[in-house]
Amino acid sequence: MDLPLREARPQDSAGQAPPDSPAPHREDLGSKIKEQKIVVDELSNLKKNRKVYKQQQNSNIFFLADRTEMLSESKNILDELRKEYQEIENSEKTKIKK
Protein backbone atom coordinates (compact mmCIF):
# COMPACT_ATOMS: atom_id res chain seq x y z
CA MET A 1 0.00 0.00 0.00
CA ASP A 2 2.41 2.54 1.19
CA LEU A 3 5.02 3.20 -1.34
CA PRO A 4 7.82 5.24 -0.02
CA LEU A 5 8.92 7.43 -2.78
CA ARG A 6 12.38 8.53 -2.94
CA GLU A 7 12.03 11.90 -4.26
CA ALA A 8 14.69 13.59 -6.17
CA ARG A 9 16.13 16.70 -4.66
CA PRO A 10 15.36 19.39 -7.09
CA GLN A 11 16.42 22.16 -4.79
CA ASP A 12 19.81 20.63 -4.30
CA SER A 13 20.41 20.28 -7.93
CA ALA A 14 19.13 23.74 -8.55
CA GLY A 15 21.34 25.21 -5.89
CA GLN A 16 24.36 23.31 -7.03
CA ALA A 17 24.29 24.79 -10.47
CA PRO A 18 27.45 26.80 -10.67
CA PRO A 19 27.50 29.14 -13.59
CA ASP A 20 31.27 28.97 -13.92
CA SER A 21 31.51 25.38 -15.04
CA PRO A 22 28.89 25.09 -17.75
CA ALA A 23 29.87 21.76 -19.18
CA PRO A 24 29.66 19.64 -16.02
CA HIS A 25 26.76 21.66 -14.74
CA ARG A 26 24.94 21.01 -17.93
CA GLU A 27 25.50 17.31 -17.63
CA ASP A 28 24.37 17.37 -14.04
CA LEU A 29 21.44 19.41 -15.00
CA GLY A 30 20.57 16.97 -17.78
CA SER A 31 20.71 14.01 -15.44
CA LYS A 32 18.69 15.81 -12.86
CA ILE A 33 16.09 16.66 -15.44
CA LYS A 34 15.92 13.04 -16.38
CA GLU A 35 15.47 12.03 -12.76
CA GLN A 36 12.83 14.64 -12.25
CA LYS A 37 10.98 13.46 -15.35
CA ILE A 38 10.88 9.96 -13.91
CA VAL A 39 9.67 11.24 -10.57
CA VAL A 40 6.88 13.13 -12.19
CA ASP A 41 5.92 10.14 -14.24
CA GLU A 42 5.89 7.86 -11.25
CA LEU A 43 3.89 10.23 -9.15
CA SER A 44 1.39 10.79 -11.84
CA ASN A 45 0.98 7.07 -12.36
CA LEU A 46 0.43 6.29 -8.70
CA LYS A 47 -2.87 5.09 -7.45
CA LYS A 48 -4.76 7.55 -5.34
CA ASN A 49 -4.50 5.57 -2.16
CA ARG A 50 -0.78 5.37 -2.37
CA LYS A 51 1.25 7.08 0.23
CA VAL A 52 4.17 9.15 -0.74
CA TYR A 53 7.13 9.88 1.51
CA LYS A 54 9.64 12.56 1.03
CA GLN A 55 13.12 12.18 2.36
CA GLN A 56 14.40 14.79 4.68
CA GLN A 57 17.41 16.42 3.20
CA ASN A 58 20.77 15.13 4.43
CA SER A 59 19.15 12.51 6.61
CA ASN A 60 17.62 9.13 6.32
CA ILE A 61 14.17 9.85 7.56
CA PHE A 62 11.14 9.95 5.29
CA PHE A 63 8.20 12.12 6.03
CA LEU A 64 4.80 11.24 4.79
CA ALA A 65 3.76 13.67 2.12
CA ASP A 66 0.73 14.29 0.04
CA ARG A 67 0.87 12.61 -3.30
CA THR A 68 -0.69 15.42 -5.30
CA GLU A 69 1.46 18.00 -3.61
CA MET A 70 4.49 16.02 -4.38
CA LEU A 71 3.47 15.61 -7.95
CA SER A 72 2.97 19.28 -8.43
CA GLU A 73 6.17 20.09 -6.61
CA SER A 74 8.16 17.72 -8.70
CA LYS A 75 6.62 19.11 -11.83
CA ASN A 76 7.61 22.60 -10.77
CA ILE A 77 11.13 21.47 -10.10
CA LEU A 78 11.27 19.82 -13.46
CA ASP A 79 10.20 22.99 -15.10
CA GLU A 80 12.84 24.98 -13.27
CA LEU A 81 15.48 22.53 -14.25
CA ARG A 82 14.45 22.64 -17.81
CA LYS A 83 14.53 26.39 -17.79
CA GLU A 84 17.97 26.37 -16.28
CA TYR A 85 19.12 23.90 -18.78
CA GLN A 86 17.78 25.87 -21.58
CA GLU A 87 19.43 28.99 -20.27
CA ILE A 88 22.75 27.29 -20.17
CA GLU A 89 22.28 25.91 -23.61
CA ASN A 90 21.33 29.33 -24.87
CA SER A 91 24.35 30.92 -23.25
CA GLU A 92 26.59 28.29 -24.75
CA LYS A 93 25.05 28.79 -28.08
CA THR A 94 25.55 32.48 -27.90
CA LYS A 95 29.15 31.93 -26.85
CA ILE A 96 29.73 29.62 -29.74
CA LYS A 97 28.10 32.03 -32.13
CA LYS A 98 30.38 34.79 -30.85
Add this chain to the structure above:
Amino acid sequence: MEAPPDPAPLAAAPAPAPLRAPQVARLREEQEKVVARCRESIQHWKKVDEDYRALQERLGALPDKLSYSVMVPLGPCAFMPGQLVHTNEVTVLLGDNWFAKCSAKQAVGLAEHRKAHVRRTIDDLKKVMKSFESRVEFTEDLQKMSDAAGDIVDIREEVNSDFEFKAKHRIAHKPHSKPKTSGSFEAEFPDGTKAQALLADEALWARLEELERREALLGELDSKPDTVIANGQDATSSEEEEAEEQSRASDGPHPGAAAPGHCDGDVADPGLLSGRVNGHAHCSVNGSHSYHSDEDEDEDEDDSEESEPAHHAVGAGHSSVPTIYFSHTVEPKRVRINTGKNTTLKFSEKKEEAKRKRKNSCGGGHATPELPTIRTPADIYRVFVDVVNGEYVPRKSILKSRSRENSVCSDTSESSAADPEERRGLLRGLSWEEAACSDAGESIPEEEQEGQPRGAVPPLAGPPEVQAFSGTVVEKDVLSPCAAPRPAGAHPLLPPIPERKELLSEASEEVTKRVSKFRAARLQQKN
Protein backbone atom coordinates in the same frame (compact mmCIF):
# COMPACT_ATOMS: atom_id res chain seq x y z
CA MET B 1 51.18 45.65 -13.82
CA GLU B 2 54.53 44.60 -15.06
CA ALA B 3 56.67 46.13 -12.41
CA PRO B 4 55.19 44.31 -9.46
CA PRO B 5 55.05 40.86 -10.88
CA ASP B 6 53.83 37.82 -9.06
CA PRO B 7 56.10 36.02 -6.71
CA ALA B 8 55.87 33.11 -9.04
CA PRO B 9 57.90 34.64 -11.84
CA LEU B 10 60.67 35.38 -9.41
CA ALA B 11 60.74 31.83 -8.31
CA ALA B 12 60.20 30.51 -11.76
CA ALA B 13 63.00 32.24 -13.56
CA PRO B 14 66.36 31.57 -12.03
CA ALA B 15 68.18 34.05 -14.20
CA PRO B 16 67.32 37.47 -15.63
CA ALA B 17 65.98 35.86 -18.69
CA PRO B 18 62.84 36.46 -20.67
CA LEU B 19 59.76 35.01 -19.10
CA ARG B 20 59.31 31.46 -20.13
CA ALA B 21 55.91 30.37 -21.22
CA PRO B 22 55.88 26.99 -19.53
CA GLN B 23 56.75 28.44 -16.17
CA VAL B 24 54.09 31.08 -16.41
CA ALA B 25 51.67 28.47 -17.55
CA ARG B 26 52.52 26.35 -14.58
CA LEU B 27 51.94 29.31 -12.32
CA ARG B 28 48.60 29.80 -13.88
CA GLU B 29 47.83 26.17 -13.39
CA GLU B 30 48.62 26.39 -9.71
CA GLN B 31 46.52 29.45 -9.32
CA GLU B 32 43.68 27.82 -11.14
CA LYS B 33 44.03 24.82 -8.89
CA VAL B 34 43.63 27.03 -5.89
CA VAL B 35 40.60 28.58 -7.47
CA ALA B 36 39.13 25.20 -8.19
CA ARG B 37 39.72 24.04 -4.65
CA CYS B 38 38.09 27.14 -3.36
CA ARG B 39 35.15 26.54 -5.64
CA GLU B 40 34.80 23.02 -4.42
CA SER B 41 34.91 24.01 -0.82
CA ILE B 42 32.46 26.76 -1.53
CA GLN B 43 30.15 24.24 -3.10
CA HIS B 44 30.54 21.98 -0.10
CA TRP B 45 29.82 24.80 2.23
CA LYS B 46 26.89 25.85 0.12
CA LYS B 47 25.50 22.38 0.37
CA VAL B 48 25.94 22.50 4.11
CA ASP B 49 24.24 25.80 4.14
CA GLU B 50 21.46 24.36 2.08
CA ASP B 51 21.14 21.45 4.44
CA TYR B 52 20.92 23.80 7.33
CA ARG B 53 18.31 25.76 5.48
CA ALA B 54 16.24 22.63 4.91
CA LEU B 55 16.71 21.59 8.48
CA GLN B 56 15.60 24.99 9.64
CA GLU B 57 12.59 24.72 7.44
CA ARG B 58 11.75 21.30 8.77
CA LEU B 59 12.32 22.33 12.35
CA GLY B 60 10.16 25.34 11.85
CA ALA B 61 7.35 23.19 10.50
CA LEU B 62 7.82 20.29 12.85
CA PRO B 63 5.92 21.67 15.84
CA ASP B 64 3.00 22.45 13.59
CA LYS B 65 1.65 18.98 14.01
CA LEU B 66 1.52 16.77 17.05
CA SER B 67 2.77 13.73 15.24
CA TYR B 68 4.16 12.85 11.86
CA SER B 69 3.85 9.55 10.20
CA VAL B 70 7.32 8.74 8.89
CA MET B 71 9.33 5.90 7.56
CA VAL B 72 11.76 5.13 10.29
CA PRO B 73 15.09 4.09 8.94
CA LEU B 74 16.40 0.83 10.34
CA GLY B 75 19.75 1.07 8.78
CA PRO B 76 20.56 2.44 5.37
CA CYS B 77 18.20 0.21 3.43
CA ALA B 78 15.47 -0.87 5.82
CA PHE B 79 12.54 1.22 6.76
CA MET B 80 9.44 0.74 8.76
CA PRO B 81 6.47 2.99 9.14
CA GLY B 82 6.34 4.93 12.31
CA GLN B 83 5.15 8.05 13.90
CA LEU B 84 7.22 11.02 14.87
CA VAL B 85 5.95 12.28 18.18
CA HIS B 86 7.35 14.91 20.58
CA THR B 87 7.63 17.10 17.59
CA ASN B 88 8.85 20.02 19.68
CA GLU B 89 11.66 18.11 21.26
CA VAL B 90 14.99 18.08 19.57
CA THR B 91 18.40 17.04 20.64
CA VAL B 92 21.09 19.12 19.00
CA LEU B 93 24.56 17.86 18.51
CA LEU B 94 26.88 20.39 20.06
CA GLY B 95 29.98 18.55 19.06
CA ASP B 96 32.15 15.80 20.47
CA ASN B 97 29.05 13.63 20.98
CA TRP B 98 27.46 16.11 23.31
CA PHE B 99 23.79 16.79 22.75
CA ALA B 100 21.53 19.47 23.98
CA LYS B 101 17.85 18.87 24.37
CA CYS B 102 15.90 21.83 23.22
CA SER B 103 12.77 22.91 21.49
CA ALA B 104 12.40 23.11 17.73
CA LYS B 105 12.54 26.86 17.86
CA GLN B 106 15.81 26.84 19.76
CA ALA B 107 17.11 24.30 17.29
CA VAL B 108 16.18 26.67 14.52
CA GLY B 109 18.18 29.36 16.26
CA LEU B 110 21.14 27.05 16.53
CA ALA B 111 20.82 26.14 12.88
CA GLU B 112 20.70 29.82 12.01
CA HIS B 113 23.87 30.42 14.01
CA ARG B 114 25.59 27.65 12.19
CA LYS B 115 24.34 28.91 8.90
CA ALA B 116 25.90 32.26 9.67
CA HIS B 117 29.20 30.56 10.32
CA VAL B 118 28.89 28.63 7.10
CA ARG B 119 28.15 31.80 5.21
CA ARG B 120 31.16 33.52 6.67
CA THR B 121 33.31 30.64 5.57
CA ILE B 122 31.80 30.78 2.17
CA ASP B 123 32.48 34.50 1.95
CA ASP B 124 36.09 33.99 2.91
CA LEU B 125 36.46 31.27 0.39
CA LYS B 126 34.87 33.43 -2.23
CA LYS B 127 37.33 36.21 -1.47
CA VAL B 128 40.23 33.84 -1.80
CA MET B 129 38.80 32.51 -4.99
CA LYS B 130 38.34 36.00 -6.38
CA SER B 131 41.89 36.99 -5.55
CA PHE B 132 43.22 33.89 -7.17
CA GLU B 133 40.98 34.38 -10.15
CA SER B 134 42.41 37.83 -10.54
CA ARG B 135 45.89 36.39 -10.27
CA VAL B 136 45.02 33.86 -12.88
CA GLU B 137 43.85 36.65 -15.08
CA PHE B 138 47.05 38.55 -14.48
CA THR B 139 49.21 35.59 -15.22
CA GLU B 140 47.23 35.03 -18.35
CA ASP B 141 47.82 38.62 -19.33
CA LEU B 142 51.46 38.31 -18.47
CA GLN B 143 51.76 35.23 -20.53
CA LYS B 144 50.10 36.88 -23.44
CA MET B 145 52.28 39.95 -23.13
CA SER B 146 55.45 37.96 -22.82
CA ASP B 147 54.43 35.91 -25.76
CA ALA B 148 53.62 39.00 -27.75
CA ALA B 149 56.69 41.04 -26.81
CA GLY B 150 59.70 39.06 -25.67
CA ASP B 151 61.44 42.02 -24.03
CA ILE B 152 59.63 41.56 -20.78
CA VAL B 153 62.27 40.44 -18.38
CA ASP B 154 62.23 38.99 -14.96
CA ILE B 155 64.03 41.54 -12.79
CA ARG B 156 66.11 39.97 -10.11
CA GLU B 157 68.30 41.43 -7.43
CA GLU B 158 70.93 38.94 -6.43
CA VAL B 159 72.05 38.86 -2.85
CA ASN B 160 75.74 39.61 -2.44
CA SER B 161 77.07 36.43 -0.96
CA ASP B 162 80.36 38.05 0.12
CA PHE B 163 78.60 40.69 2.09
CA GLU B 164 76.51 38.10 3.79
CA PHE B 165 79.61 36.14 4.64
CA LYS B 166 81.21 39.18 6.13
CA ALA B 167 78.25 39.76 8.32
CA LYS B 168 78.31 36.16 9.38
CA HIS B 169 82.00 36.39 10.10
CA ARG B 170 81.42 39.36 12.26
CA ILE B 171 78.89 37.50 14.26
CA ALA B 172 81.01 34.45 14.48
CA HIS B 173 84.17 36.29 15.40
CA LYS B 174 82.73 38.04 18.35
CA PRO B 175 82.74 35.05 20.63
CA HIS B 176 86.22 34.11 19.45
CA SER B 177 87.64 37.54 19.82
CA LYS B 178 86.23 38.01 23.26
CA PRO B 179 88.06 35.11 24.75
CA LYS B 180 91.22 36.35 23.10
CA THR B 181 90.92 39.73 24.68
CA SER B 182 90.05 38.22 27.97
CA GLY B 183 93.05 35.96 27.69
CA SER B 184 95.31 38.91 27.14
CA PHE B 185 93.76 40.58 30.12
CA GLU B 186 94.36 37.52 32.15
CA ALA B 187 97.96 37.60 31.12
CA GLU B 188 98.10 41.10 32.47
CA PHE B 189 96.21 40.24 35.58
CA PRO B 190 98.96 38.50 37.42
CA ASP B 191 101.14 41.58 37.27
CA GLY B 192 98.32 43.76 38.36
CA THR B 193 97.43 41.44 41.15
CA LYS B 194 101.01 41.34 42.25
CA ALA B 195 101.19 45.07 42.31
CA GLN B 196 97.91 45.18 44.11
CA ALA B 197 99.09 42.60 46.55
CA LEU B 198 102.22 44.59 47.19
CA LEU B 199 100.22 47.70 47.71
CA ALA B 200 97.85 45.83 49.94
CA ASP B 201 100.78 44.47 51.88
CA GLU B 202 102.20 47.88 52.39
CA ALA B 203 98.89 49.24 53.42
CA LEU B 204 98.39 46.33 55.73
CA TRP B 205 101.73 46.81 57.35
CA ALA B 206 101.11 50.46 57.81
CA ARG B 207 97.76 49.65 59.32
CA LEU B 208 99.31 47.10 61.60
CA GLU B 209 101.87 49.53 62.81
CA GLU B 210 99.24 52.10 63.45
CA LEU B 211 97.20 49.58 65.33
CA GLU B 212 100.19 48.64 67.39
CA ARG B 213 100.80 52.19 68.28
CA ARG B 214 97.23 52.53 69.30
CA GLU B 215 97.42 49.34 71.20
CA ALA B 216 100.41 50.54 73.08
CA LEU B 217 98.65 53.77 73.95
CA LEU B 218 95.50 51.99 74.93
CA GLY B 219 97.35 49.39 76.90
CA GLU B 220 98.89 52.08 79.01
CA LEU B 221 95.67 53.90 79.33
CA ASP B 222 93.70 50.77 80.00
CA SER B 223 95.91 49.59 82.76
CA LYS B 224 94.53 52.15 85.16
CA PRO B 225 90.90 51.65 84.28
CA ASP B 226 91.42 47.95 84.57
CA THR B 227 92.43 48.25 88.15
CA VAL B 228 89.44 50.35 88.85
CA ILE B 229 87.18 47.83 87.27
CA ALA B 230 88.85 45.00 89.02
CA ASN B 231 87.63 46.26 92.31
CA GLY B 232 84.01 46.22 91.37
CA GLN B 233 83.52 43.58 88.72
CA ASP B 234 84.52 40.10 87.83
CA ALA B 235 88.00 40.56 86.70
CA THR B 236 89.44 39.36 83.49
CA SER B 237 92.61 37.44 83.66
CA SER B 238 94.58 40.61 83.45
CA GLU B 239 92.58 42.03 86.24
CA GLU B 240 93.15 38.97 88.25
CA GLU B 241 96.79 39.25 87.67
CA GLU B 242 96.74 42.83 88.64
CA ALA B 243 94.82 41.90 91.66
CA GLU B 244 97.38 39.31 92.46
CA GLU B 245 100.11 41.81 92.24
CA GLN B 246 98.14 44.17 94.28
CA SER B 247 97.38 41.49 96.78
CA ARG B 248 101.04 40.81 97.02
CA ALA B 249 101.64 44.38 97.72
CA SER B 250 98.85 44.52 100.20
CA ASP B 251 99.77 41.26 101.77
CA GLY B 252 103.20 42.53 102.31
CA PRO B 253 102.26 44.27 105.49
CA HIS B 254 100.60 41.11 106.83
CA PRO B 255 103.28 38.52 106.62
CA GLY B 256 102.05 35.94 109.03
CA ALA B 257 98.70 34.85 110.31
CA ALA B 258 97.46 38.36 110.11
CA ALA B 259 97.46 38.31 106.36
CA PRO B 260 95.33 35.20 106.04
CA GLY B 261 92.98 36.45 108.61
CA HIS B 262 92.66 39.68 106.81
CA CYS B 263 92.08 37.90 103.55
CA ASP B 264 89.46 35.68 105.03
CA GLY B 265 87.63 38.54 106.43
CA ASP B 266 87.44 40.21 103.08
CA VAL B 267 86.99 37.27 100.90
CA ALA B 268 84.89 35.36 103.35
CA ASP B 269 86.12 31.95 102.31
CA PRO B 270 89.79 31.50 102.05
CA GLY B 271 89.43 27.77 102.00
CA LEU B 272 87.48 27.92 98.86
CA LEU B 273 89.32 30.75 97.35
CA SER B 274 92.76 30.56 96.03
CA GLY B 275 95.40 32.77 97.43
CA ARG B 276 95.30 34.78 94.31
CA VAL B 277 91.68 35.45 94.68
CA ASN B 278 92.05 36.54 98.18
CA GLY B 279 94.61 38.84 96.91
CA HIS B 280 92.23 40.26 94.38
CA ALA B 281 89.55 40.92 96.81
CA HIS B 282 91.74 42.67 99.25
CA CYS B 283 94.19 44.54 97.28
CA SER B 284 92.54 45.59 94.10
CA VAL B 285 92.71 49.10 95.39
CA ASN B 286 96.39 49.25 94.76
CA GLY B 287 97.40 50.53 91.41
CA SER B 288 98.58 48.11 88.82
CA HIS B 289 102.15 47.95 87.69
CA SER B 290 104.09 47.34 84.60
CA TYR B 291 103.44 43.65 85.04
CA HIS B 292 99.86 44.30 84.62
CA SER B 293 100.35 46.05 81.36
CA ASP B 294 102.44 43.15 80.20
CA GLU B 295 99.78 40.75 81.11
CA ASP B 296 97.15 42.95 79.63
CA GLU B 297 98.36 42.06 76.25
CA ASP B 298 97.36 38.53 76.98
CA GLU B 299 99.32 37.29 74.10
CA ASP B 300 99.56 33.89 75.60
CA GLU B 301 98.25 32.48 78.73
CA ASP B 302 101.59 30.91 79.16
CA ASP B 303 103.12 34.28 79.17
CA SER B 304 100.70 35.54 81.68
CA GLU B 305 101.20 32.51 83.80
CA GLU B 306 104.89 32.78 83.47
CA SER B 307 104.67 36.36 84.30
CA GLU B 308 103.10 35.47 87.59
CA PRO B 309 106.21 33.78 88.86
CA ALA B 310 108.02 36.77 87.62
CA HIS B 311 105.77 38.82 89.76
CA HIS B 312 106.62 36.69 92.66
CA ALA B 313 110.23 37.29 92.08
CA VAL B 314 109.69 40.95 91.70
CA GLY B 315 107.41 40.98 94.61
CA ALA B 316 110.01 39.16 96.56
CA GLY B 317 112.48 41.72 95.50
CA HIS B 318 110.28 44.55 96.65
CA SER B 319 108.68 43.12 99.73
CA SER B 320 109.63 39.76 101.01
CA VAL B 321 106.38 38.77 102.67
CA PRO B 322 103.91 39.25 99.84
CA THR B 323 106.22 37.59 97.43
CA ILE B 324 106.21 34.46 99.41
CA TYR B 325 102.51 34.43 99.71
CA PHE B 326 101.91 34.76 96.08
CA SER B 327 104.53 32.41 94.95
CA HIS B 328 102.21 29.76 96.20
CA THR B 329 99.19 31.28 94.67
CA VAL B 330 100.94 31.31 91.36
CA GLU B 331 102.13 27.83 91.65
CA PRO B 332 98.87 26.13 90.88
CA LYS B 333 98.64 28.22 87.80
CA ARG B 334 101.99 27.01 86.71
CA VAL B 335 100.94 23.52 87.42
CA ARG B 336 97.97 23.95 85.30
CA ILE B 337 100.07 25.25 82.54
CA ASN B 338 102.15 22.19 82.79
CA THR B 339 99.09 20.04 82.55
CA GLY B 340 98.26 21.78 79.36
CA LYS B 341 95.58 24.18 80.42
CA ASN B 342 97.39 27.08 78.95
CA THR B 343 94.86 27.79 76.34
CA THR B 344 91.96 28.24 78.63
CA LEU B 345 93.66 29.75 81.55
CA LYS B 346 92.15 33.14 81.14
CA PHE B 347 88.72 31.78 80.98
CA SER B 348 89.23 29.51 83.87
CA GLU B 349 90.54 32.33 85.89
CA LYS B 350 87.56 34.38 85.14
CA LYS B 351 85.27 31.62 86.16
CA GLU B 352 87.24 30.93 89.20
CA GLU B 353 86.99 34.47 90.20
CA ALA B 354 83.31 34.48 89.68
CA LYS B 355 82.99 31.37 91.72
CA ARG B 356 85.14 32.73 94.42
CA LYS B 357 83.16 35.88 94.59
CA ARG B 358 80.00 33.87 94.81
CA LYS B 359 81.40 31.76 97.51
CA ASN B 360 82.81 34.71 99.27
CA SER B 361 79.34 35.79 100.08
CA CYS B 362 78.15 32.48 101.39
CA GLY B 363 80.81 30.12 102.55
CA GLY B 364 83.20 32.24 104.54
CA GLY B 365 82.87 30.22 107.71
CA HIS B 366 84.66 27.06 106.82
CA ALA B 367 88.04 28.19 105.82
CA THR B 368 88.62 30.84 108.34
CA PRO B 369 89.13 28.43 111.09
CA GLU B 370 90.80 25.98 108.83
CA LEU B 371 93.54 28.08 107.52
CA PRO B 372 95.27 28.62 110.79
CA THR B 373 94.87 24.98 111.62
CA ILE B 374 96.89 23.84 108.67
CA ARG B 375 100.30 23.50 109.93
CA THR B 376 101.18 20.07 108.76
CA PRO B 377 100.90 18.16 105.51
CA ALA B 378 97.84 16.45 106.93
CA ASP B 379 96.14 19.77 107.20
CA ILE B 380 97.04 20.47 103.63
CA TYR B 381 95.43 17.27 102.59
CA ARG B 382 92.40 18.23 104.51
CA VAL B 383 92.16 21.19 102.28
CA PHE B 384 91.83 18.92 99.33
CA VAL B 385 88.66 17.49 100.65
CA ASP B 386 85.53 18.48 98.80
CA VAL B 387 83.91 21.51 100.25
CA VAL B 388 81.10 21.71 97.78
CA ASN B 389 78.47 20.30 100.02
CA GLY B 390 79.36 22.65 102.77
CA GLU B 391 81.20 19.93 104.58
CA TYR B 392 84.46 18.27 103.96
CA VAL B 393 83.77 15.21 101.98
CA PRO B 394 86.52 12.96 100.79
CA ARG B 395 87.10 13.43 97.18
CA LYS B 396 86.33 10.22 95.41
CA SER B 397 86.93 10.86 91.80
CA ILE B 398 89.85 13.14 91.99
CA LEU B 399 91.68 11.33 89.30
CA LYS B 400 88.76 11.47 87.05
CA SER B 401 88.06 15.07 87.63
CA ARG B 402 91.71 15.83 87.37
CA SER B 403 92.02 14.03 84.18
CA ARG B 404 89.02 15.83 82.92
CA GLU B 405 90.44 19.08 83.95
CA ASN B 406 93.64 18.32 82.20
CA SER B 407 92.23 16.75 79.14
CA VAL B 408 89.49 19.17 78.44
CA CYS B 409 91.57 22.22 79.04
CA SER B 410 88.49 24.27 78.46
CA ASP B 411 85.94 26.33 80.22
CA THR B 412 83.57 23.40 80.49
CA SER B 413 86.02 21.64 82.70
CA GLU B 414 86.06 24.57 85.02
CA SER B 415 82.95 23.52 86.83
CA SER B 416 84.64 20.36 87.87
CA ALA B 417 88.04 21.90 88.01
CA ALA B 418 87.01 24.82 90.10
CA ASP B 419 86.96 22.84 93.28
CA PRO B 420 90.42 21.41 92.92
CA GLU B 421 91.66 24.80 92.00
CA GLU B 422 90.08 26.25 95.01
CA ARG B 423 91.70 23.62 97.07
CA ARG B 424 94.90 24.48 95.42
CA GLY B 425 94.26 28.02 96.31
CA LEU B 426 93.85 26.93 99.85
CA LEU B 427 97.00 25.04 99.56
CA ARG B 428 98.70 28.10 98.36
CA GLY B 429 97.47 29.97 101.27
CA LEU B 430 98.61 27.28 103.59
CA SER B 431 101.91 26.91 101.91
CA TRP B 432 102.36 30.56 102.12
CA GLU B 433 101.79 30.33 105.81
CA GLU B 434 104.27 27.58 105.98
CA ALA B 435 106.67 29.53 103.95
CA ALA B 436 106.21 32.46 106.16
CA CYS B 437 106.91 30.31 109.14
CA SER B 438 109.78 28.40 107.74
CA ASP B 439 111.25 31.23 105.73
CA ALA B 440 112.62 28.53 103.52
CA GLY B 441 111.65 30.31 100.31
CA GLU B 442 109.12 29.45 97.71
CA SER B 443 110.78 26.32 96.53
CA ILE B 444 110.41 24.61 99.83
CA PRO B 445 106.67 24.81 100.13
CA GLU B 446 106.35 23.64 96.63
CA GLU B 447 108.49 20.73 97.27
CA GLU B 448 106.64 20.07 100.38
CA GLN B 449 103.38 20.10 98.57
CA GLU B 450 104.49 18.08 95.68
CA GLY B 451 106.96 15.88 97.33
CA GLN B 452 105.14 15.12 100.47
CA PRO B 453 102.13 13.59 98.89
CA ARG B 454 104.16 10.94 97.22
CA GLY B 455 106.11 10.00 100.23
CA ALA B 456 103.76 10.92 102.96
CA VAL B 457 100.33 10.09 101.67
CA PRO B 458 99.87 6.88 103.63
CA PRO B 459 101.03 8.12 106.99
CA LEU B 460 99.27 11.43 106.83
CA ALA B 461 95.59 12.13 107.05
CA GLY B 462 92.60 9.80 106.78
CA PRO B 463 91.45 8.18 103.59
CA PRO B 464 89.46 11.15 102.33
CA GLU B 465 92.29 13.52 102.82
CA VAL B 466 94.71 11.16 101.21
CA GLN B 467 92.57 10.87 98.19
CA ALA B 468 92.11 14.53 97.83
CA PHE B 469 95.75 15.22 98.25
CA SER B 470 96.95 12.57 95.93
CA GLY B 471 94.63 13.80 93.27
CA THR B 472 95.68 17.34 93.25
CA VAL B 473 99.36 17.18 93.71
CA VAL B 474 100.43 13.96 92.16
CA GLU B 475 98.37 14.22 89.09
CA LYS B 476 99.63 17.57 88.22
CA ASP B 477 103.09 16.21 88.32
CA VAL B 478 102.17 13.16 86.38
CA LEU B 479 100.21 14.88 83.75
CA SER B 480 102.44 17.82 83.33
CA PRO B 481 105.11 15.99 81.39
CA CYS B 482 102.71 14.66 78.83
CA ALA B 483 100.62 17.76 78.35
CA ALA B 484 103.10 20.54 78.70
CA PRO B 485 105.92 20.95 76.26
CA ARG B 486 107.85 23.13 78.59
CA PRO B 487 110.80 21.92 80.56
CA ALA B 488 109.02 23.01 83.68
CA GLY B 489 106.38 20.39 82.93
CA ALA B 490 109.03 17.75 82.60
CA HIS B 491 110.40 18.65 85.98
CA PRO B 492 107.47 19.50 88.10
CA LEU B 493 109.47 19.18 91.24
CA LEU B 494 112.05 21.63 90.18
CA PRO B 495 112.35 24.56 92.43
CA PRO B 496 110.35 27.44 91.07
CA ILE B 497 113.10 29.94 91.34
CA PRO B 498 114.91 29.08 88.12
CA GLU B 499 111.60 28.99 86.33
CA ARG B 500 110.78 32.35 87.62
CA LYS B 501 113.99 33.64 86.28
CA GLU B 502 113.16 32.26 82.93
CA LEU B 503 109.74 33.65 83.09
CA LEU B 504 111.01 36.97 84.14
CA SER B 505 113.34 37.08 81.26
CA GLU B 506 110.62 36.03 78.93
CA ALA B 507 108.34 38.65 80.27
CA SER B 508 110.97 41.27 79.82
CA GLU B 509 111.54 40.10 76.31
CA GLU B 510 107.91 40.33 75.64
CA VAL B 511 107.85 43.77 76.98
CA THR B 512 110.55 44.75 74.61
CA LYS B 513 109.07 42.98 71.66
CA ARG B 514 105.43 43.74 72.12
CA VAL B 515 104.23 42.79 68.73
CA SER B 516 100.60 42.28 68.00
CA LYS B 517 99.37 38.87 67.09
CA PHE B 518 98.45 39.96 63.62
CA ARG B 519 101.81 41.35 63.00
CA ALA B 520 103.49 38.32 64.39
CA ALA B 521 101.46 36.14 62.10
CA ARG B 522 102.27 38.36 59.23
CA LEU B 523 105.94 38.25 60.02
CA GLN B 524 105.84 34.53 60.27
CA GLN B 525 104.18 34.32 56.90
CA LYS B 526 106.74 36.56 55.42
CA ASN B 527 109.53 34.53 56.87
